[in-house]
Amino acid sequence: MITTLLYSMTGLILFAMGLFTLIIHSHPLRKILAVNVMSTGVFLILVAAAYKPLGLGKIDPVPHAMVLTGIVVSVSVTALALLLACRVQETSNLDLLERRKQEARPKESNQ
Amino acid sequence: MTAFQLAAPAWMIVPIILPLIAGLFCFLFNRRIFAIALTAALANLLGVCILIYQLLFFGPMRCHMGGWQTPIGITLRTDGPALLMLLTTAITGLAVTLYARGYFSYRILNPRHAARHQQQQRYFWPLWMLLLTGLNGLFLSNDIFNLYVTLELIAISAASLAALSGKPASQLAAFRYLLVSLLGSLTYLLGVVFLYRSCGVLDLDLLQNLMQNAPGIRAALALMSIGLLLKTALFPLHFWLPPAHANALAPVSVILSALVVKGSFYLLFRFWFEVFTPIITTSALNFMGTLGAIAIVWGAIQAMRQPRLKLMVAYSTVSQLGYLFIAFPLTRIDGNIHIWGIVIFMAMAHACAKSAMFMVAGTVFLHLGHDRIKDLNGIRANLPITVFAYGIAGVSLMGLPPSGGFIAKWLLLSSALTSSQWWWALVIIVGSLLAMIYVFRVMSHFFVIPEDYAFTKPTPVSPLMEWPALALALISLLLGLAASWPLYILAQGNVVLAQIFPGGLP
Numbered sequence: 001m002i003t004t005l006l007y008s009m010t011g012l013i014l015f016a017m018g019l020f021t022l023i024i025h026s027h028p029l030r031k032i033l034a035v036n037v038m039s040t041g042v043f044l045i046l047v048a049a050a051y052k053p054l055g056l057g058k059i060d061p062v063p064h065a066m067v068l069t070g071i072v073v074s075v076s077v078t079a080l081a082l083l084l085a086c087r088v089q090e091t092s093n094l095d096l097l098e099r100r101k102q103e104a105r106p107k108e109s110n111q
Numbered sequence: 112m113t114a115f116q117l118a119a120p121a122w123m124i125v126p127i128i129l130p131l132i133a134g135l136f137c138f139l140f141n142r143r144i145f146a147i148a149l150t151a152a153l154a155n156l157l158g159v160c161i162l163i164y165q166l167l168f169f170g171p172m173r174c175h176m177g178g179w180q181t182p183i184g185i186t187l188r189t190d191g192p193a194l195l196m197l198l199t200t201a202i203t204g205l206a207v208t209l210y211a212r213g214y215f216s217y218r219i220l221n222p223r224h225a226a227r228h229q230q231q232q233r234y235f236w237p238l239w240m241l242l243l244t245g246l247n248g249l250f251l252s253n254d255i256f257n258l259y260v261t262l263e264l265i266a267i268s269a270a271s272l273a274a275l276s277g278k279p280a281s282q283l284a285a286f287r288y289l290l291v292s293l294l295g296s297l298t299y300l301l302g303v304v305f306l307y308r309s310c311g312v313l314d315l316d317l318l319q320n321l322m323q324n325a326p327g328i329r330a331a332l333a334l335m336s337i338g339l340l341l342k343t344a345l346f347p348l349h350f351w352l353p354p355a356h357a358n359a360l361a362p363v364s365v366i367l368s369a370l371v372v373k374g375s376f377y378l379l380f381r382f383w384f385e386v387f388t389p390i391i392t393t394s395a396l397n398f399m400g401t402l403g404a405i406a407i408v409w410g411a412i413q414a415m416r417q418p419r420l421k422l423m424v425a426y427s428t429v430s431q432l433g434y435l436f437i438a439f440p441l442t443r444i445d446g447n448i449h450i451w452g453i454v455i456f457m458a459m460a461h462a463c464a465k466s467a468m469f470m471v472a473g474t475v476f477l478h479l480g481h482d483r484i485k486d487l488n489g490i491r492a493n494l495p496i497t498v499f500a501y502g503i504a505g506v507s508l509m510g511l512p513p514s515g516g517f518i519a520k521w522l523l524l525s526s527a528l529t530s531s532q533w534w535w536a537l538v539i540i541v542g543s544l545l546a547m548i549y550v551f552r553v554m555s556h557f558f559v560i561p562e563d564y565a566f567t568k569p570t571p572v573s574p575l576m577e578w579p580a581l582a583l584a585l586i587s588l589l590l591g592l593a594a595s596w597p598l599y600i601l602a603q604g605n606v607v608l609a610q611i612f613p614g615g616l617p
Contacts, residue, residue, distance in 0.1 A: 015297075015301060022294065028286065032290075035293050039297055042297060042301050045301070046304050046307075049307060049308045062182075062313070066256050066303075066307075069256070069260060073260065073263045076267065077263065077289075080270065081286070084270070084282065084285055084286040085286060087274065088279070088282045088286050091278075091282050092283075
């Protein structure tokens with residue numbers, strides 16, 4: 001029972017830490033990592049939920065299936081988030097470059 | 112051969128599996144991409160009609176996937192609210208499919224960006240079909256974990272669709288949209304875990320029987336509600352909606368605004384009024400109603416202040432979603448069935464009217480190359496059908512008779528007054544007045560033709576871009592006249608309502 005509780009508490013703490021980072025930090029990569037930490041926390045609680053005390057012998061298989069599905073979902077979502085973050089970075093950088101060009105041009109003509 | 116009979120519950124998988132297959136085909140075949148999507152949208156509508164036929168003649172059904180019974184297997188079920196939401200999705204989806212065809216054809220005609228638009232179209236169709244799969248799965252699922260999977264499916268496809276436009280603003284909005292959706296899904300999943308640890312089952316029917324006022328269940332309710340509220344964009348959590356909806360391509364805005372937010376709302380409503388009913392307190396209901404009231408006023412004020420048409424329509428979504436939450440505190444008196452009627456009506460009317468409005472905004476944007484409200488003068492001369500559709504959709508948003516919005520607001524008003532909670536009635540009236548202001552503000556620009564207006568020869572807009580908007584607007588208007596039909600479908604299999612109206616509904 002203590003072990004289950006320990007795993008569950010760890011999972012909750014991970015979830016809370018991830019949430020905190022997601023809100024506080026503005027860097028896209030940090031946000032994606034924070035979401036991953038959060039999902040890991042949830043999965044940890046799920047795995048702990050599979051344990052059945054009192055020597056029932058069997059481990060509940062349903063949470064395991066849920067964790068597996070959750071991991072698949074989490075991987076694909078992370079891939080999409082990374083792709084979008086890269087796109088944001090590229091497009092915003094292009095903007096920056098163009099702005100710099102436009103700022104540079106009048107100076108050149110003045111000289 | 113039982114699987115092919117009309118009474119077989121296996122028909123339930125049709126609206127889920129069909130768009131999924133169509134989405135895969137859209138990825139594989141480049142040529143007949145629109146034909147595939149249109150076939151899927153039509154077949155989806157047909158499948159939903161068969162399910163409604165089943166409901167009317169055989170009552171609500173359960174389908175155990177793969178023959179696995181509960182508590183291990185996943186169950187699908189049909190009932191009145193689910194089928195009405197499916198029907199709304201199917202009709203709006205068909206209109207969006209046609210509109211998107213016209214939209215992309217028009218944009219590809221422009222030689223400067225033809226390659227880019229062709230690529231957008233290539234990715235739009237499979238993602239839209241995937242989103243349709245997720246939505247249909249959401250309305251049909253009866254298993255809280257399966258619901259999580261459909262939520263994620265919707266989040267992934269919706270965020271990818273929002274990013275399609277390629278503009279820097281839309282990329283950023285889509286990234287934030289994805290993160291917010293993820294946060295919502297994870298919070299929901301944490302709630303599912305709490306619920307599973309407390310009850311040990313995932314099926315909604317079984318959960319309903321096991322409901323009790325335990326700390327774990329209350330925590331689960333709170334977590335799941337917060338997650339879903341974040342996805343539904345109720346007032347303090349609405350920050351992501353306007354940029355994501357307004358910066359997307361026009362057909363995508365239609366889908367996001369009309370269908371995606373309704374999915375998570377439907378789920379929230381089902382949880383509150385079917386599963387968790389015994390542990391919901393009056394103060395919780397009032398809290399939701401208050402947030403809804405603030406959303407109505409705040410969204411409407413923001414909509415009035417927007418300089419761009421698409422942003423105005425997006426903020427109007429924030430405002431209209433508030434009405435759905437005003438229904439929460441009115442349940443204690445009227446019971447659940449009445450409230451299902453109000454909410455489903457509101458959702459149907461808003462889905463049709465709002466998609467028509469976003470279609471109009473998209474058409475105007477393509478026609479003029481901008482959507483600044485103050486420069487829209489005289490557009491009525493060039494796009495009469497589109498402007499007409501805008502007017503009718505506006506009538507439904509304001510809630511003038513005989514539109515579906517009127518019926519929903521009338522039901523809300525009468526429940527608020529009969530339960531002597533007059534303050535909600537006040538909010539509803541103020542919200543309608545504000546809606547009138549923001550709708551008419553654009554309308555005045557549409558209809559005023561300035562003195563020095565040069566009647567340029569209008570660029571022909573594809574009829575596929577004008578007529579679906581008008582059709583949806585007319586549906587939202589005429590919904591009020593056919594009000595007994597949705598209520599009749601809702602009453603099927605609903606014991607309480609069937610007792611109130613024994614010989615069918617008036």
